[in-house]
Amino acid sequence: MSMAMDINKIRNETLYCEDKIFLNSAGSSLSPTVVNEAVRHFLSEEETRGGYQVEEDRQHDINDFYHQAAILLNCKAENIAFAHDATDAYSKALSSIPFEAGDVIITSNDDYSSNQIQFLSLQNRYGIILHRINNLENGDIDLDHCKLLVEQHRPKLVAITHIPTNSGKVQDVKNIGELCADQQIIYLVDACQSVGQLSVDVQEIKCDFLSATGRKFLRGPRGTGLLYVSDRILNLGYAPLFIDGRGATWTAANQYKPADTALRFQMWEAPYAMLIGLAKAINYANQIGIKKIEGRNKQIMNHLRSKLAEIKEIKMYDRGSQLSNILTFRHIGLSVADIQKILDHHQVYCSISTREWGVIDFDKKGVESVIRLSPHYFNTIEEMDRVAQILSDVLSN
Numbered sequence: 001m002s003m004a005m006d007i008n009k010i011r012n013e014t015l016y017c018e019d020k021i022f023l024n025s026a027g028s029s030l031s032p033t034v035v036n037e038a039v040r041h042f043l044s045e046e047e048t049r050g051g052y053q054v055e056e057d058r059q060h061d062i063n064d065f066y067h068q069a070a071i072l073l074n075c076k077a078e079n080i081a082f083a084h085d086a087t088d089a090y091s092k093a094l095s096s097i098p099f100e101a102g103d104v105i106i107t108s109n110d111d112y113s114s115n116q117i118q119f120l121s122l123q124n125r126y127g128i129i130l131h132r133i134n135n136l137e138n139g140d141i142d143l144d145h146c147k148l149l150v151e152q153h154r155p156k157l158v159a160i161t162h163i164p165t166n167s168g169k170v171q172d173v174k175n176i177g178e179l180c181a182d183q184q185i186i187y188l189v190d191a192c193q194s195v196g197q198l199s200v201d202v203q204e205i206k207c208d209f210l211s212a213t214g215r216k217f218l219r220g221p222r223g224t225g226l227l228y229v230s231d232r233i234l235n236l237g238y239a240p241l242f243i244d245g246r247g248a249t250w251t252a253a254n255q256y257k258p259a260d261t262a263l264r265f266q267m268w269e270a271p272y273a274m275l276i277g278l279a280k281a282i283n284y285a286n287q288i289g290i291k292k293i294e295g296r297n298k299q300i301m302n303h304l305r306s307k308l309a310e311i312k313e314i315k316m317y318d319r320g321s322q323l324s325n326i327l328t329f330r331h332i333g334l335s336v337a338d339i340q341k342i343l344d345h346h347q348v349y350c351s352i353s354t355r356e357w358g359v360i361d362f363d364k365k366g367v368e369s370v371i372r373l374s375p376h377y378f379n380t381i382e383e384m385d386r387v388a389q390i391l392s393d394v395l396s397n
């Protein structure tokens with residue numbers, strides 16, 4: 001039987017979590033002390049010896065980033081590339097696919113806004129055709145429609161966001177992965193909000209690419225991310241369009257040789273202090289155990305959802321059979337800005353999600369903005385009670 005999580009220890013290792021209720025891990029979370037210390041230490045080493053010397057001296061720790069990410073995602077270190085953020089990882093993956101005019105991309109209504117912009121950009125420049133999978137009445141992705149679209153259009157790519165930024169649903173990336181694997185279709189998963197929040201296993205999902213960011217539920221530094229690249233993609237020889245001297249070697253005047261591993265998707269330069277910080281953050285999650293983190297997250301979130309459901313003026317907007325640690329809501333009588341002011345006043349940290357981050361979803365819901373609360377395992381049940389109390393006190397006045 002697995003041991004319970006030591007919340008006191010975790011909170012002691014999360015400086016400044018006591019003077020506020022931090023509910024913005026979907027934005028940029030609080031890092032464990034070990035992460036911040038590692039970054040500061042690395043920067044001071046660079047200050048003393050210069051970046052190149054430190055990079056050489058700390059190779060072992062730098063390599064640990066790839067090992068930790070591989071443990072977390074259930075792959076080999078060779079399948080991992082460091083990225084500057086999730087979008088950097090994602091666009092490198094997209095740029096490696098040899099699209100031709102008329103090629104089809106299938107995505108969901110809930111895919112991240114920047115991904116949608118990139119598909120539209122591909123459509124404008126190369127004549128790519130974009131199809132979106134319908135949602136069922138309950139908000140879930142319609143798997144039958146997905147199958148139909150795949151059979152009708154033989155897409156070059158299926159691209160699905162695991163957890164959207166603007167609502168708490170979890171999309172069924174596993175069943176879509178089965179379908180893509182059966183049909184040998186390239187499958188790209190945006191796991192920016194799910195990696196670090198719940199168990200994400202690339203073997204189970206059967207994806208070819210998976211992108212994630214460091215600063216959100218992984219609790220790493222800003223300006224970090226990662227890309228998983230499958231062996232199949234590496235063996236196919238796919239490489240980013242704008243590959244550089246890290247991803248390839250210039251072998252003759254008119255020739256270059258791409259790297260054998262996912263380093264093919266990485267740039268020569270990297271902020272190594274931040275990379276080391278991300279390695280520590282992933283190691284921290286691995287030490288606790290991602291299944292435990294997922295369990296605790298569900299417990300906290302079920303509690304918060306049920307507490308807010310008791311407040312009749314509050315309307316939650318998250319739909320789907322599986323919900324995540326992103327909760328979105330509005331109040332019937334107060335504006336989103338007013339609610340945020342009240343939460344700010346009580347040191348409850350959260351964010352506002354607006355229409356441009358999920359045009360299709362927001363238009364369907366008929367709202368322009370919602371408050372987004374995103375607790376993580378270091379939060380407590382008492383904090384969830386407190387937030388519900390703040391909202392019900394203010395609203396009943």
Ligand SMILES: Cc1ncc(COP(=O)(O)O)c(C=O)c1O
Nearest residue numbers: 085086087112163164165192213
């Ligand atoms: C679902 C999703 N994908 C991608 C991103 C982009 O991440 P980044 O800002 O690290 O590029 C975000 C950021 O909020 C997101 O929520």
